[in-house]
Amino acid sequence: MKILLQSPRADEWQAPLASAMPEASVAVWPDAPANPDYALVWKPPAEVFVRARPRRAIFNLGAGVDGLMGVPTLPNDVPVIRLEDAGMAEQMADYVIVAVLRAYREMDVYAAQQREALWRTRPPPIAKSAFGVGFLGFGVLGNAVARALRPFGFPLYAWSRTRKVAPGVVSYAGFAELHEFLAKARVLVCLLPATADTASLLDRVALQTLPAGAHVVNVARGGIVVDEDLIALLDSGHLGGATLDVFREEPLPREHPFWHHSRIVLTPHISAITLVTDSIAQIAAKIRRLERGEPVTGVVDRVRGY
Numbered sequence: 001m002k003i004l005l006q007s008p009r010a011d012e013w014q015a016p017l018a019s020a021m022p023e024a025s026v027a028v029w030p031d032a033p034a035n036p037d038y039a040l041v042w043k044p045p046a047e048v049f050v051r052a053r054p055r056r057a058i059f060n061l062g063a064g065v066d067g068l069m070g071v072p073t074l075p076n077d078v079p080v081i082r083l084e085d086a087g088m089a090e091q092m093a094d095y096v097i098v099a100v101l102r103a104y105r106e107m108d109v110y111a112a113q114q115r116e117a118l119w120r121t122r123p124p125p126i127a128k129s130a131f132g133v134g135f136l137g138f139g140v141l142g143n144a145v146a147r148a149l150r151p152f153g154f155p156l157y158a159w160s161r162t163r164k165v166a167p168g169v170v171s172y173a174g175f176a177e178l179h180e181f182l183a184k185a186r187v188l189v190c191l192l193p194a195t196a197d198t199a200s201l202l203d204r205v206a207l208q209t210l211p212a213g214a215h216v217v218n219v220a221r222g223g224i225v226v227d228e229d230l231i232a233l234l235d236s237g238h239l240g241g242a243t244l245d246v247f248r249e250e251p252l253p254r255e256h257p258f259w260h261h262s263r264i265v266l267t268p269h270i271s272a273i274t275l276v277t278d279s280i281a282q283i284a285a286k287i288r289r290l291e292r293g294e295p296v297t298g299v300v301d302r303v304r305g306y
Contacts, residue, residue: 001291004029004036004052006044007061012276013040020284038287043067054078056290059283062274063088063141064221065300066194080300086282087275089144095271096145096217099243100154100187102265103215104131108241112262128153134185136202137192137220138164138171139306141272145189157184161197161304182209187217193306194221204229213240219271222247227258234263245271 003021005013006029017040018026027033029044032052039054042061050073057079060068065082068074102108106122113120125131131154135142138158146156146169156169159181163173172181182188188210192198203226207216216239218225227248233239241263247256250269258264286296300306 001025001038001287002027002033002036003287004032004039004041004048004054006039006048007042009042009276013061013280016276016280017284020280021287024287040283041068044071046071046073049073049075057081057287059083059286060300061279063272064193065306066221069300069302069305076302080302081286081296081298082300082306083274083279083282084140084298085144085278087278088272089141092141092219092272093145093148095219095245095267096189097148097152099189099215099217099265100133100149100152102243103187103241104128104154108263108265129155131155131186132157132184133187133189134159134181135169136181136185136188136190138166138169139191139193142189142191145191155184157181178206179209182206183211185214186211187215190216190218190220190224192220192224194223195305198224200224200226202226202230204232207233208238210239212238214238215240216242216244218242219245222250227256231257231261234261239263241265243267245269 001024003024003026005017005026007013010028014026014028029048034052036052036054037056038059040059040061041048053075060080060082063083065080068080104125109122133149133154134157135146136159138160142158143166146166149156150168158164158169159172159178163171165171201224207229230242234242244258244264244266246269252258258266289296
């Protein structure tokens with residue numbers, strides 16, 4: 001069995017992959033066999049699939065596949081398989097819980113007061129039962145975050161393309177129900193994939209539908225939020241704050257207004273980092289299933305784009 005590994009972090013992946021799959025011959029791009037059985041890639045250059053067209057499957061070394069699906073040489077007849085969780089769900093849950101509690105207890109307000117040396121108490125927080133948390137996108141990671149948040153007592157809402165069922169979560173589905181969902185979310189957690197349907201979905205109209213004082217948490221893709229509209233609604237006071245981990249351009253340019261906005265907390269795309277050991281274990285298990293002729297999960301729907 002021949003495997004091609006292409007990643008900016010190939011030096012981290014090569015030895016663990018070879019150890020986990022001793023039955024395979026692992027080549028690291030740009031050294032490549034002409035027709036490997038499997039390719040493990042992350043944002044590959046177009047040349048990869050010209051020089052080394054995989055026969056059996058292409059594994060994307062992350063949950064988001066937008067950096068792969070736009071590659072013009074991507075073979076149409078080779079399955080693309082994405083990572084599912086692989087250690088990311090726990091990280092994502094931790095990140096979102098911190099953001100939700102920070103918004104609920106108005107910690108950003110207290111941080112601003114500290115900078116001004118102001119000793120001033122805020123009114124007691126509203127009842128948790130009135131502080132809804134909405135998940136925009138409800139796949140593997142969304143489900144995991146909802147399970148982690150459930151014990152905190154916030155009402156949980158989820159919106160997805162098709163209706164999902166999860167304990168303690170009220171489900172909304174389809175664009176006809178989007179605004180009804182948004183109106184429930186005192187904290188909106190964006191977990192959508194980047195597709196043609198989700199590009200700039202959170203524009204001024206959508207963001208204005210959120211309750212006054214709402215907080216936006218984006219841990220999905222930067223292109224889903226219209227930057228200028230988010231800033232305008234933060235400045236107007238309609239939105240109380242935003243926690244942003246993803247951006248239209250990464251690294252975020254130094255001149256971007258997000259850096260110094262008083263109501264924005266930003267991090268450099270670290271809410272759920274791909275863990276090498278967990279990812280390799282998942283990939284190895286799926287390759288062995290494929291070798292036995294068994295089905296695997298995580299196969300990307302080319303039409304939907306995820």
